[in-house]
Amino acid sequence: TDYLARIDATNPGINAFITVDRDGALAAADAADKAIAAGTAGPLAGVPIAHKDIFCTEGVLTTCGSKMLANFVSPYDANVVSQLKAAGAVSLGKTNLDEFAMGSTNESSYFGAVRNPWNTACVPGGSSGGSAAAIAAGMVPAATGTDTGGSIRQPAGLCGITGIKPSYGVVSRYGMIAYASSLDQGGPMAHTAEDCAILLNHMAGFDTRDSTSLERAKEDYTRDLAKPLAGLRIGLPKEYFGEGLANDVRAAIDNALAELKKLGATTVEVSLPNTHLAIPAYYVIAPAEASSNLSRFDGVRYGHRAAEYKDLAEMYSKSRAEGFGAEVKRRILVGAYVLSHGYYDAYYIKAQQLRRLIAQDFQQALTQCDVIAGPVAPTAAWELGKMADDPVQMYLADLYTIAVNLAGLPALSTPGGFSSTGLPVGLQLIGNYFAESRLLNVAHQLQ
Numbered sequence: 001t002d003y004l005a006r007i008d009a010t011n012p013g014i015n016a017f018i019t020v021d022r023d024g025a026l027a028a029a030d031a032a033d034k035a036i037a038a039g040t041a042g043p044l045a046g047v048p049i050a051h052k053d054i055f056c057t058e059g060v061l062t063t064c065g066s067k068m069l070a071n072f073v074s075p076y077d078a079n080v081v082s083q084l085k086a087a088g089a090v091s092l093g094k095t096n097l098d099e100f101a102m103g104s105t106n107e108s109s110y111f112g113a114v115r116n117p118w119n120t121a122c123v124p125g126g127s128s129g130g131s132a133a134a135i136a137a138g139m140v141p142a143a144t145g146t147d148t149g150g151s152i153r154q155p156a157g158l159c160g161i162t163g164i165k166p167s168y169g170v171v172s173r174y175g176m177i178a179y180a181s182s183l184d185q186g187g188p189m190a191h192t193a194e195d196c197a198i199l200l201n202h203m204a205g206f207d208t209r210d211s212t213s214l215e216r217a218k219e220d221y222t223r224d225l226a227k228p229l230a231g232l233r234i235g236l237p238k239e240y241f242g243e244g245l246a247n248d249v250r251a252a253i254d255n256a257l258a259e260l261k262k263l264g265a266t267t268v269e270v271s272l273p274n275t276h277l278a279i280p281a282y283y284v285i286a287p288a289e290a291s292s293n294l295s296r297f298d299g300v301r302y303g304h305r306a307a308e309y310k311d312l313a314e315m316y317s318k319s320r321a322e323g324f325g326a327e328v329k330r331r332i333l334v335g336a337y338v339l340s341h342g343y344y345d346a347y348y349i350k351a352q353q354l355r356r357l358i359a360q361d362f363q364q365a366l367t368q369c370d371v372i373a374g375p376v377a378p379t380a381a382w383e384l385g386k387m388a389d390d391p392v393q394m395y396l397a398d399l400y401t402i403a404v405n406l407a408g409l410p411a412l413s414t415p416g417g418f419s420s421t422g423l424p425v426g427l428q429l430i431g432n433y434f435a436e437s438r439l440l441n442v443a444h445q446l447q
């Protein structure tokens, strides 16, 4: 009830929640109390959380930040939702996001922009900006997010919290509305790396309902938190510290790296030579997959349907024209174009080749170091509206996050100091496949 009261007081100015599930939360909290009294409680009994509104929740609206799904109630829970529920966590509701998770500012939501609690004139980042802002404003201690090209790490960085994108295939995508299936990955967001590790224990795991879920033994992601950092080799990609990185962000990152050195780490310069190809490759592959994934929203089975139409074709086109916002339409158009006959080889196949080169860059760099460190975003949070009409400028701000998704690697954002205007700066740590525990260890030691 304390958190619900905090949401009532704070959310109107931040707009982090699309749905507050007051009744569901109170009932779940009651059940958790009873389970604790009976000695049958799960490890997260009574812990308040929130879900990004891209995870399907039985009986509670799942909008994906879109008019298309503004009235959609899923008949089932996402894997992540059911696992956290089974552990006893209490969901307070669903957090705001860029429409269908497409964006880096949280301004494309049908339910309005989210504001950054550190400065409400600024964006919280995106697309999991609702989750990040809710945590930063104290409305909930932890939340789920998804990361296709940075959507956990970038809002975590801009809001001064911690968020980890696991290796591709570690967290089941079942019930997570698909944006770009080969890149999408769910993960936890919280104040600390320790809380993220605890949450990840109840989000990860093999799931037969997701064909890309990996069959691996269950891990305890808290197991390495206390490990000293002596001997840790941190690689600093020279491409991540070049042109485009704001001076104040660079200074904050340098300070954070100095702290890590005091804790026993050493640094070495590494190179990710194909970094400049990551944005072009991503903004071909992600829209291509999105155009295919979003074809299911046709006004027939669920979602928005136009009120008036002459025939089936017009029902499709009017429903989609009315249901999707500008950014989503832009991605569908780009995606359909790059997949079309005659352009497929030139764009889509080419982008897949670049993807392989980008993944190889990381493998090469990780022979010289244990983890890679750098900024999450080139600047601290910027003002609302600044990039709203300039999608290319917004895409460029994803420079340091999207290559990780193309490679399928785990990466996190941990608080890394402040900008010259007093806004949080995120330090990004990238590891090799399944190095989540190591990344959480480094972040925990720094925190």
Ligand code: GLN
Residues within 6 Å of the ligand: 101, 102, 103, 104, 126, 127, 146, 147, 148, 149, 150, 151, 152, 179, 286, 398
């Ligand atoms: N900003 C990127 C995009 O718009 C990443 C979004 C995400 O990770 N969901 O595609």
